[in-house]
Amino acid sequence: MITLYTFGPGFDLPDPSPFVTKAEVLLKMAGLAYRTDTTGFKKAPKGKLPYIADDGEIIADSTFIRLHIERKYGFDFDAGLSPRERGIAWAFEKMCEDHLYWAVVHARWTIDANFDAGPRRFFDAVPALIRPLVAAMVRRQVRRDLWAQGFGRHGEEEVTQLAARDLAAIADFLADKPFLMGQHPCGVDATVFAFVAACFPARFKTPIRIAAALHPNLVAYRDRMMERHYPELAPATSQAA
Numbered sequence: 001m002i003t004l005y006t007f008g009p010g011f012d013l014p015d016p017s018p019f020v021t022k023a024e025v026l027l028k029m030a031g032l033a034y035r036t037d038t039t040g041f042k043k044a045p046k047g048k049l050p051y052i053a054d055d056g057e058i059i060a061d062s063t064f065i066r067l068h069i070e071r072k073y074g075f076d077f078d079a080g081l082s083p084r085e086r087g088i089a090w091a092f093e094k095m096c097e098d099h100l101y102w103a104v105v106h107a108r109w110t111i112d113a114n115f116d117a118g119p120r121r122f123f124d125a126v127p128a129l130i131r132p133l134v135a136a137m138v139r140r141q142v143r144r145d146l147w148a149q150g151f152g153r154h155g156e157e158e159v160t161q162l163a164a165r166d167l168a169a170i171a172d173f174l175a176d177k178p179f180l181m182g183q184h185p186c187g188v189d190a191t192v193f194a195f196v197a198a199c200f201p202a203r204f205k206t207p208i209r210i211a212a213a214l215h216p217n218l219v220a221y222r223d224r225m226m227e228r229h230y231p232e233l234a235p236a237t238s239q240a241a
């Protein structure tokens, strides 16, 4: 059976990491049996989650997990889409992963109240004496990552402007369709759902959440996907909108 290495549910989400949620939804969409393991971070081949172990084979990175499922199990996440639609789906996916994601990281890690309400909990298992030091060290590294990526050079208002454009683009393209590319869910929905849901938890006081909630179709989409793949979490996340 496939093992998916995760952080475990947190922040009123299936996983604090939208990349992990994306990978899990892909496994669910493909109908593959899997179990989750929250103890794999230290052995992550690329230093990040998610990764999977499938019959002795280790695959790291949510997109490579998708390609692995497509290749090994012959499941086409974009079945029924034209080449043009596949291109659009890929562009939305990468906008979420390489743009919107960093706005979420910025909100969670650089705003003190949000850090205390979320990421600080990652360090609960660290011995109390060194816990503040370790938390500060990792937080510094995330700030460095944000600086290198570019969002760390912007103010909160500027980051919000960029995230709001991403969310508006998704909402406008989604329009009144149930799923991003039409009547049926496809691969990009695993990604868009995961990253849109990551904008919503009420514990994070961020204008990004307000920007997302401005689009009723986005809220409904998040709820629809949550109900479909995480019915046990659906009521909690719906209140968190």
Ligand SMILES: N[C@@H](CCC(=O)N[C@@H](CS)C(=O)NCC(=O)O)C(=O)O
Residues within 6 Å of the ligand: 016, 017, 018, 019, 020, 047, 048, 049, 050, 060, 061, 062, 063
């Ligand atoms: N491109 C990777 C990104 C994964 C990623 O950024 N994971 C983050 C959590 S959201 C992580 O594990 N970060 C830990 C670290 O950088 O130390 C994917 O698609 O899986």
